[in-house]
Amino acid sequence: MAGCWACCHDRTGSGRWVELGEGDTGVPAELTWSTPGWSPQGDPPPIRYMRHRPDGTCIALSGGLCSIYAVRPQVCRDFQAGSWQCDSARARRGHAV
Numbered sequence: 001m002a003g004c005w006a007c008c009h010d011r012t013g014s015g016r017w018v019e020l021g022e023g024d025t026g027v028p029a030e031l032t033w034s035t036p037g038w039s040p041q042g043d044p045p046p047i048r049y050m051r052h053r054p055d056g057t058c059i060a061l062s063g064g065l066c067s068i069y070a071v072r073p074q075v076c077r078d079f080q081a082g083s084w085q086c087d088s089a090r091a092r093r094g095h096a097v
C-alpha cells in the first residue's frame with residue numbers, strides 16, 4: 001500500500017529539500033546531486049541532496065513508496081509521522097491532518 005509521501009515533496013522548488021549527510025552512503029549516487037565546493041580544498045565541502053522531479057516529488061518515490069527505503073537518508077529516517085512537521089507537510093499537500 002502506498003504511503004502518504006507528503007514529506008517526499010519539495011515544496012520550495014529549490015531541489016534542496018532532502019539533504020544527505022556523511023552517513024548516507026547507501027543512497028545511489030545517480031539519485032543525488034551535489035553543490036560544488038567553494039574552494040579547491042573543498043572548504044566548505046559540497047552538500048548532497050536527493051534529486052526531485054519537475055513536480056517536486058523525490059526521485060526515489062515510486063508508486064507512492066520510497067524505492068530506497070532500506071538505505072533512505074537519515075533525515076527521512078528521523079522524520080516523525082504525526083509530528084507538527086508531518087501535519088504541516090500533509091496540510092500543504094491537501095491531506096487531512
Ligand code: SF4
Binds near residue numbers: 009058060067069073
Ligand atoms: S528518499 Fe525516500 S523517504 Fe526520503 S524523500 Fe525520497 S522517497 Fe521520501
